[in-house]
Amino acid sequence: MDKLHKGWFTEFSPDDLEKMNSSGESQESSSKLLKSDGQEMGGAWPGQAFSLQVKKVLYHEKSKYQDVLVFESTTYGNVLVLDGIVQATERDEFSYQEMLAHLPLFAHPNPKRVLIIGGGDGGILREVLKHETVEKVTMCEIDDMVIDVAKKFLPGMSCGFSHEKLDLYCGDGFEFLKNHKNEFDVIITDSSDPKPRKSGECPWLDLKLISTVIRSARELFPVSKYAVGRESVWLHLPLIAHLVAFNRKIFPTVNYAQSIVSTYPSGSMGYLICAKSEVSVCDD
Amino acid sequence: MDKLHKGWFTEFSPDDLEKMNSSGESQESSSKLLKSDGQEMGGAWPGQAFSLQVKKVLYHEKSKYQDVLVFESTTYGNVLVLDGIVQATERDEFSYQEMLAHLPLFAHPNPKRVLIIGGGDGGILREVLKHETVEKVTMCEIDDMVIDVAKKFLPGMSCGFSHEKLDLYCGDGFEFLKNHKNEFDVIITDSSDPKPRKSGECPWLDLKLISTVIRSARELFPVSKYAVGRESVWLHLPLIAHLVAFNRKIFPTVNYAQSIVSTYPSGSMGYLICAKSEVSVCDD
Numbered sequence: 338m339d340k341l342h343k344g345w346f347t348e349f350s351p352d353d354l355e356k357m358n359s360s361g362e363s364q365e366s367s368s369k370l371l372k373s374d375g376q377e378m379g380g381a382w383p384g385q386a387f388s389l390q391v392k393k394v395l396y397h398e399k400s401k402y403q404d405v406l407v408f409e410s411t412t413y414g415n416v417l418v419l420d421g422i423v424q425a426t427e428r429d430e431f432s433y434q435e436m437l438a439h440l441p442l443f444a445h446p447n448p449k450r451v452l453i454i455g456g457g458d459g460g461i462l463r464e465v466l467k468h469e470t471v472e473k474v475t476m477c478e479i480d481d482m483v484i485d486v487a488k489k490f491l492p493g494m495s496c497g498f499s500h501e502k503l504d505l506y507c508g509d510g511f512e513f514l515k516n517h518k519n520e521f522d523v524i525i526t527d528s529s530d531p532k533p534r535k536s537g538e539c540p541w542l543d544l545k546l547i548s549t550v551i552r553s554a555r556e557l558f559p560v561s562k563y564a565v566g567r568e569s570v571w572l573h574l575p576l577i578a579h580l581v582a583f584n585r586k587i588f589p590t591v592n593y594a595q596s597i598v599s600t601y602p603s604g605s606m607g608y609l610i611c612a613k614s615e616v617s618v619c620d621d
Numbered sequence: 622m623d624k625l626h627k628g629w630f631t632e633f634s635p636d637d638l639e640k641m642n643s644s645g646e647s648q649e650s651s652s653k654l655l656k657s658d659g660q661e662m663g664g665a666w667p668g669q670a671f672s673l674q675v676k677k678v679l680y681h682e683k684s685k686y687q688d689v690l691v692f693e694s695t696t697y698g699n700v701l702v703l704d705g706i707v708q709a710t711e712r713d714e715f716s717y718q719e720m721l722a723h724l725p726l727f728a729h730p731n732p733k734r735v736l737i738i739g740g741g742d743g744g745i746l747r748e749v750l751k752h753e754t755v756e757k758v759t760m761c762e763i764d765d766m767v768i769d770v771a772k773k774f775l776p777g778m779s780c781g782f783s784h785e786k787l788d789l790y791c792g793d794g795f796e797f798l799k800n801h802k803n804e805f806d807v808i809i810t811d812s813s814d815p816k817p818r819k820s821g822e823c824p825w826l827d828l829k830l831i832s833t834v835i836r837s838a839r840e841l842f843p844v845s846k847y848a849v850g851r852e853s854v855w856l857h858l859p860l861i862a863h864l865v866a867f868n869r870k871i872f873p874t875v876n877y878a879q880s881i882v883s884t885y886p887s888g889s890m891g892y893l894i895c896a897k898s899e900v901s902v903c904d905d
Contacts, residue, residue: 345670384696385884386629388670412668429855571713571883597881597889599855600669604888605881 346408347388348422348602387600389413389423395490400482407490413600415490417458419483426600430460430494433606436596438464440610441523442471444617449473452521454510455528457483459495465525466497475504475521477513571603580609589615630692631672632706632886671884673697673707679774684766691774697884699774701742703767709742711777713883717890718778720880722748724894725807725846726755728901733757736805738794739812741767743779749809750781759788759805761797808847846896855887864893873899 389410396407406418414427425433438461442448449472451465457478465474474497478484484507487495497503506513510528577593584591590612598606673694680691690702698711709717722745726732733756735749741762749758758781762768768791771779781787790797794812861877868875874896882890 347672384674384694386672386674388631388672390668390670410668571881571888595881597855597879597887599887599889601888603881603883604885605883 344391345388346391346406346410346416346418347386385602387423387602389416389426389600396486398482400480402480405480405482405486407486416600417483417486417491423600425458425460425491425494427491427493429599430458432596432598433601434460434464434494436594436606436608437461437525437527440594440608441525441612442468444610444612445523448522450521450523451475452477452517452524454513454524454526455479456525457481458487458491459484459497461525461527462497462500462503463494466500466502471502473504474500474502475506475517477506477508477510479507479509481507571605577607577609584609584611588612628675629672630675630690630694630700630702631670669886671707671886673700673710673884680770682766684764686764689764689766689770691770700884701767701770701775707884709744709775709778710884711775714742714744714778716880716882717885718744718748720878720890720892721745721809721811724878724892725809725896726752728894728896729807729846732806734805734807735759736761736801736808738797738808738810739763740809741765742771742775743768743781745809745811746781746784746787747778750784750786755786757788758784758786759790759801761790761792761794763791763793765791810847846894855889861891861893868893868895872896 390412392409392411394406394408395415396405398405403420404418408416408418410416410426413429416426417424442451442465448468448470451471451474453461453465453474453476455478456462456476457480462474462476465471484495484498484505488498498505510526581591581593588611590610592610594608594610595605596608597604674696676693676695678690678692679699680689682689687704688702692700692702694700694710697713700710701708726735726749732752732754735755735758737745737749737758737760739762740746740760741764746758746760749755768779768782768789772782782789794810865875865877872895874894876894878892878894879889880892881888
């Protein structure tokens with residue numbers, strides 16, 4: 338922990354997390370292991386590691402669902418880390434939030450009701466609220482500790498939580514969707530990285546989430562979309578190809594976009610945008 | 622050195638290099654310091670660090686000009702490192718080479734004679750030779766150790782060195798240009814990072830190189846270009862703005878492009894493309 342206070346934060350690998358989770362250590366001990374000290378160098382992705390210099394640790398607790406860390410970095414502002422993976426830095430978060438929010442919203446002819454699954458840091462909410470057509474934003478975030486932390490340490494991202502158009506639910510997105518089918522024009526999934534499963538299996542391939550979202554997309558409007566984030570064309574090409582092929586069996590429109598987010602793995606992030614009708618999503 | 626053999630390579634910062642160069646240590650000692658062991662975590666850019674896992678060190682010598690390191694990484698193939706900065710990995714080098722070579726060559730109506738300044742790893746040469754209009758490629762690389770190393774450890778990049786269209790000179794690009802003005806349709810600068818100068822001054826702002834290239838661009842053809850690489854819009858925005866403004870005083874066409882190169886700082890690399898006439902360089 339001394340190293341984290343004075344030194345560097347390095348992302349952990351899903352394999353490391355799995356080892357920690359299955360090692361039978363107490364929660365307290367496991368939590369300590371998650372306090373990356375810049376020496377493990379496991380990296381969140383095999384063979385590579387990204388590190389940020391720590392100026393000051395602002396918050397570090399274990400919620401019911403995950404390890405929540407916020408630190409002030411020397412050059413990227415405040416940084417939110419969940420289960421050892423960088424989620425957002427104040428310096429480059431806009432690149433991710435703008436893409437995930439505006440690609441589906443600008444492609445929809447009249448988005449009025451938007452659902453955000455996850456997104457507890459508030460970044461997607463902030464961008465969605467910039468669209469005047471939007472009448473109601475529903476957010477379903479499972480971990481209220483993330484919302485509390487964002488309100489306290491990431492004010493530029495969490496500025497939308499007091500907005501009158503927001504309906505905020507704390508709970509499981511899957512369960513929420515079961516009771517709220519066909520209510521939304523645009524669904525944006527901005528959940529944190531799922532826990533790793535079997536070794537070698539990509540932890541981002543969450544078909545349960547995808548099929549739930551598909552079933553729940555609104556039928557009454559000509560266009561319904563969902564967008565998922567959190568993978569890089571440099572590291573996850575087989576997964577992306579699989580996701581695109583999977584969705585093309587269901588949606589008339591499936592597009593993949595990417596943007597540079599310098600603190601994400603390989604400096605890039607991908608966005609999958611699907612629609613229930615044939616529309617121009619990513620064209621000029 | 623044990624750590625480098627068994628562990629991780631982390632980029633050094635220009636400040637670290639300056640300290641090493643000015644510390645008065647012997648060349649042997651300085652060379653050892655350049656053998657990054659993954660613990661310094663200085664990073665080539667303030668507050669952040671990128672590391673690659675080392676499978677095997679293949680070559681590590683100090684040439685007349687720089688520290689030359691080649692290692693086999695666990696997930697990025699063989700990696701060329703000059704003065705502590707990653708220059709190319711077998712896995713992602715194409716993204717850099719294709720942009721720096723093809724943007725100016727496809728924009729020129731009939732590129733016949735091309736000059737490459739630097740480019741000792743052979744990657745730009747490989748791409749330039751793909752253009753059938755090109756009759757002669759002149760390369761001026763100051764450090765023949767880089768060429769030898771590329772031939773041995775980076776065969777996929779160095780495959781063009783035996784091509785009959787190549788004129789290869791080993792020497793200073795500035796000196797070469799003094800005696801070869803107005804001979805080229807396209808000039809591509811692919812030099813390694815200049816040594817850091819005064820602290821705080823961006824080491825990439827090499828106006829000497831820029832003005833030399835400008836003076837030497839061929840007058841007889843309607844389009845002459847030069848392209849420079851090695852900076853990221855995420856880290857060097859003031860420098861990029863300065864370079865674009867500086868060149869717009871001289872060239873009718875100045876365009877800036879970028880691509881994702883996952884092992885470069887912030888995962889991105891920028892390309893400045895200038896032409897002596899008004900042409901479409903980066904449009905569709």
